[in-house]
Amino acid sequence: MQDKPVALVTGANQGIGLQIAREFVGHGFTVLVGSRNFERGVAAASEIGPDAIALQLDVTDQASITAAADRIGNEFGRLDVLVQNAAISNTKKRPDQSVEDYAKTARPSNVSLDEMRAVWDTNVFGVLAVYQAMLPLLRKAPQARIVNVSSGAGSLTRNSDPAFSHRPIFGPVYPASKTALNALTVAMAIELEAEGIKVNAVSPGFTKTNLNGYAGTETVEEGACEAVRVALDRDGPTGTFTHATLGTIPW
Numbered sequence: 001m002q003d004k005p006v007a008l009v010t011g012a013n014q015g016i017g018l019q020i021a022r023e024f025v026g027h028g029f030t031v032l033v034g035s036r037n038f039e040r041g042v043a044a045a046s047e048i049g050p051d052a053i054a055l056q057l058d059v060t061d062q063a064s065i066t067a068a069a070d071r072i073g074n075e076f077g078r079l080d081v082l083v084q085n086a087a088i089s090n091t092k093k094r095p096d097q098s099v100e101d102y103a104k105t106a107r108p109s110n111v112s113l114d115e116m117r118a119v120w121d122t123n124v125f126g127v128l129a130v131y132q133a134m135l136p137l138l139r140k141a142p143q144a145r146i147v148n149v150s151s152g153a154g155s156l157t158r159n160s161d162p163a164f165s166h167r168p169i170f171g172p173v174y175p176a177s178k179t180a181l182n183a184l185t186v187a188m189a190i191e192l193e194a195e196g197i198k199v200n201a202v203s204p205g206f207t208k209t210n211l212n213g214y215a216g217t218e219t220v221e222e223g224a225c226e227a228v229r230v231a232l233d234r235d236g237p238t239g240t241f242t243h244a245t246l247g248t249i250p251w
């Protein structure tokens with residue numbers, strides 16, 4: 001078993017995940033760059049450097065998840081850090097459609113159940129499937145940590161406040177998928193607290209990436225920094241939901 005800690009970042013071929021992977025290498029990790037398209041993962045890993053290794057991982061494909069866990073087990077024997085970053089915001093928004101106009105088509109009364117299922121398949125069930133497959137490897141690491149990349153858009157407390165600016169776009173597809181991810185985070189943290197494996201959720205903030213058509217206001221460095229901080233903190237708490245500058249976000 002190698003001495004260097006091993007991290008897996010899902011959806012690390014672009015955006016915030018790529019930046020998280022890059023920073024882990026800077027902190028002395030071997031990083032598995034999870035990518036549903038292997039070639040894009042290879043390109044991202046070669047951009048980072050020799051301590052980044054491409055790993056084919058589609059979080060909606062159980063065979064892909066199982067093969068990825070088998071490979072990590074065979075090559076590294078353990079996993080120190082798992083960052084569940086892969087997500088999609090929609091499958092049906094037209095490129096010329098604003099987020100607000102798309103949200104009007106994705107309300108509880110009119111949302112396509114197929115759209116909701118597709119997004120939850122990646123953002124919720126994909127996270128749970130990767131958790132289940134990677135847990136035996138995390139248990140082999142001395143102080144394993146899991147970071148789930150959530151969003152303040154999923155906060156029920158914030159969205160219950162009529163003054164919250166994003167409230168009009170709270171709906172069953174992406175925002176509620178992050179609410180469900182938050183619930184999974186708490187359940188995972190409770191399950192693993194006796195074993196000392198920490199599970200926390202972070203919010204990157206509105207970051208300039210493909211997810212929002214590069215409309216975000218934060219850089220990927222700013223978007224990645226809370227996930228990296230929480231993942232590196234061996235002595236921090238478990239079961240938290242935080243943002244780099246806002247601190248604790250209410251669930």
Ligand code: NAP
Pocket residue numbers: 010011012013014015016017034035036037040057058059060084085086087088122126149150151152203204205206207208209210211212216
């Ligand atoms: P992004 O640039 O679109 O990156 C998303 C990544 O997830 C891509 O690598 C994508 O792969 C991957 N992915 C999608 N479906 C996948 C699947 N089935 N299996 C494996 N990988 C899959 O978006 P981002 O902004 O960096 O998002 C990263 C995380 O931050 C997400 O969890 C997102 O919800 C969260 N977040 C982002 C913002 C923001 O403003 N950007 C705000 C709050 C939270 P492909 O390249 O193959 O599509």
